[in-house]
Amino acid sequence: MAEAERSEGGEGGARTLVWDLPLRVGHWALATAVAGAFVTDWIGPTAFPVHALCGEAVLVLVAFRLLWGVVGPAHARFTDFVRGPRAVWASLPSLTPAGHRPRAGHTPLGGWMVLALLGLLAVQATLGLFANDDISHTGPLYGYVEGHLSNQLSRWHGRIANAILVAVALHVGAALYYRRVLGEDLVRPLLTGRKRGIDATEAIDSQRIVLALAIAAALVALLAWVLATAPEAALDL
Ligand code: HEM
Ligand code: HEM
Numbered sequence: 001m002a003e004a005e006r007s008e009g010g011e012g013g014a015r016t017l018v019w020d021l022p023l024r025v026g027h028w029a030l031a032t033a034v035a036g037a038f039v040t041d042w043i044g045p046t047a048f049p050v051h052a053l054c055g056e057a058v059l060v061l062v063a064f065r066l067l068w069g070v071v072g073p074a075h076a077r078f079t080d081f082v083r084g085p086r087a088v089w090a091s092l093p094s095l096t097p098a099g100h101r102p103r104a105g106h107t108p109l110g111g112w113m114v115l116a117l118l119g120l121l122a123v124q125a126t127l128g129l130f131a132n133d134d135i136s137h138t139g140p141l142y143g144y145v146e147g148h149l150s151n152q153l154s155r156w157h158g159r160i161a162n163a164i165l166v167a168v169a170l171h172v173g174a175a176l177y178y179r180r181v182l183g184e185d186l187v188r189p190l191l192t193g194r195k196r197g198i199d200a201t202e203a204i205d206s207q208r209i210v211l212a213l214a215i216a217a218a219l220v221a222l223l224a225w226v227l228a229t230a231p232e233a234a235l236d237l
Helices: 021-043 045-071 085-095 108-130 147-180 187-192 209-228
Strands: 015-017 194-196
Touching: 021 045, 021 147, 021 187, 021 209, 045 108, 045 209, 085 108, 108 147, 187 194
Parallel strands: none
Antiparallel strands: 015 194
16 A cells, blocks of 8 residues: 555644555444444344344454454454553553543553454354343344243343443443543544554555455354254243
8 A cells, every 4th residue: 555545644744544444444333333233222122123123233243353453453452452461551541531541452451442343343243142031032143042042041131231331331431531531533534544643654555455354254154054954942931
């Protein structure tokens, strides 16, 4: 990619491309699918088919993000932002107005938040596949577990949903803290891909869109196959 494309000039300084398009689309799709899973639960059993679809989308998006953390562009990679406790401790002053500097990728603390969200969502969506609502609906893999075990997994599905609500509240709270207290808007870069105040050497060199599409297609195909080959199940009341 041309240098000019990677670092755009403009009012208030250059904006450097740090978040690739697949990561950005993935983030907002994930937020929409998670919100959809909660809203459809609140609507009730009639919305269950959409609940299952939202949850399955979460599964694919999280699996995509985990793979993207290995093969994606620089700042999407886990090696770019997963740090040990010492680095997290040392980074704490950068979360105060006096010590704050914009950085290209996630902060060490933000990196753990990302892993926590992805982990909770992966477990939650997987549990949903085996869950049942005690009335009429079952997850598409219910046939592998049935009865008692499915009931237990359903209870965990309910508990982890609460943990996700807390994690998302913290996540959005952190974005607000950055905006209000540290004076940095993190949301806009997650829409445009570009951040101000970042050295051009930190710019990503490619967005790897074709690779992202291939991974996404393979994951959708894999999930479709897993669901299609699952045993038939009748709710065991
Ligand atoms: C259910 C809703 C949401 C989920 C599950 C979620 C999840 C995530 C994940 C996994 C990341 C890491 C991005 C990556 O490296 O791929 C992230 C980053 C981010 N999210 Fe969300 N998100 C949600 C909603 C929101 C909302 C509503 C906002 C707006 C306030 C937001 C703002 C951000 C920002 C600013 C970052 C980048 C943080 C940074 O620069 O280090 N998210 N989110
Ligand atoms: C991250 C994704 C998901 C979220 C946030 C989520 C959220 C929820 C919530 C809040 C409930 C109500 C729990 C309760 O009342 O105790 C629920 C129930 C349920 N969900 Fe999900 N869900 C997700 C994914 C899935 C998936 C992928 C499936 C299956 C395809 C699924 C199937 C079910 C079933 C069968 C129930 C009824 C279980 C019960 O009432 O205890 N969910 N879900």
